[in-house]
Amino acid sequence: MTSKKLSKSDLKGIFWRSLPMEASFNYERMMSLAFAFTMSGVIKKLYTNKEDQKQAMKRHMEFFNCTSATSPFIAGVAASLEEKNANDPSFDASSINAMKVGLMGPLSGIGDSIFWGSLRIIASGIGVSLAKQGNILGPILFLLIFNIPNVLVRYFGTIWGYKLGVSFIDRMASGLMDNVTYAINILGNTVIGAMVATMVVIKIPVKLSGGKDPQTIQSFFDALMPDILPLLITFLICWLLKKHVKVVYILLGMLVISILGAVFGFMAV
């Protein structure tokens, strides 16, 4: 079997394609379209079979959200796993997405605190103080202080992510891979569980009783179990999807309910 290998220029391709990571953000799958775009180059190189290309693109069209500066690292790791998958028919492709989900939580946390929390504050602090004195260096330094680390982390993140993925796979004996995949799936699902609780927000302020401190539907469910409403709505959508209800209808339904909820006040912002 001829083994397919990604070259340095393929990895550079991932880096370039990852630059517009936030440009097609949306609330359904967040940065999935951008991630699929980032991976599309290596997918076409690694898989000669059209069916394999389709499967790989579908994988990367699933939900993805991460700080954009740390996302190329995940793309690098994903590329190393796609490479393994293209060469090894026994490889469990579901571990690719499990790995992505497992990495996006920690890397968002690190990326948000470094880039949005620290670097942006430092850059705007210096930039604003100079600009207020009418110094044109203000905006220039602002851009440089933020973007030099921003670009470096993206570029080397892609390469390191790939290398880390490859060395990790190489060290794995074949029998171990199932257990590794299982462990990655555990990590991935723990993070999904946390994200359902934190990123899905439903507020239903409908009063169930009168008086000074009235019970609302919200407080009733909160007393039952915190964040149970997001959990229930997520499982409801899982069930609808299993019943082959089209996602478009689910989206439209949620949109209509949201607007009606705001108009009639049974849901709050």
Next chain:
Amino acid sequence: MLAQAIGIFFIALIANMQDFIGSSFIGRPLVTGPIVGLLFGDLQQGLIIGATLELAFLGLMGIGATVPPDEIIGGILTTALVLKNGYGMGAAMTLVLPIAALGLALKNILYVIIFPAMNHTADSLIDEGKIQQAANMHLIASFTRILMMTIVTTFAFVVGSGTVGAILKMIPVGFTDGMTIATNLLPAVGFAMLINMTFSKKVAPFFFIGFVCAAYLKVDTVGTAIIGGIVAMIMYIIMDEIRKQGKGNGSADGGVEDDF
């Protein structure tokens, strides 16, 4: 006026590309301020307004899944209207938030309706085997937003602040609030798709560990990911021990695979 409008169009076009070029901050008020200043022949004033607006937007930044008011249209339009009409800084500050909020409301229409629809177009293109076209949906989506926000910025500059305020009042509160509610609700769809793909009896308990960590214990996502990593390692060690024992037993009683 025409020259100014054309100038604003190109400044807005490049500024709105900031998310397309590595989230590079080229559309922040601190950067667009002096450029708009140049357009109106007052670089110094543009710098100072830009710096003031930058401070105003410092506290508003998309962290995690939240999207803040649109600083790009806010910065460009406020600087331009102040320099054109000679408003003071106080008037500028009262203008900036409604303008930025209008920008966010418009972007939310893309984020909630148009881009999800484009996701589904990409899905069906993949099903038809059109890999390149599916990947290109990302570019189409990106430039839809860039062009839309550029045109809105230019239009708002041409009609002026009074008209912008009147238009803002015309949008029903129910609609904008409904869009905001939807932004909190829609991630559930993405998660449901993810769950349907990776969920099994063997990983279900760990999903709930993550949920309980976040919902009851209020651990943040990084903390939960660390806990998930530790649990994954523990399970790996256990599974590995079973695998080794299975091997040992297997060779002892003649190679019978232990199916656990």
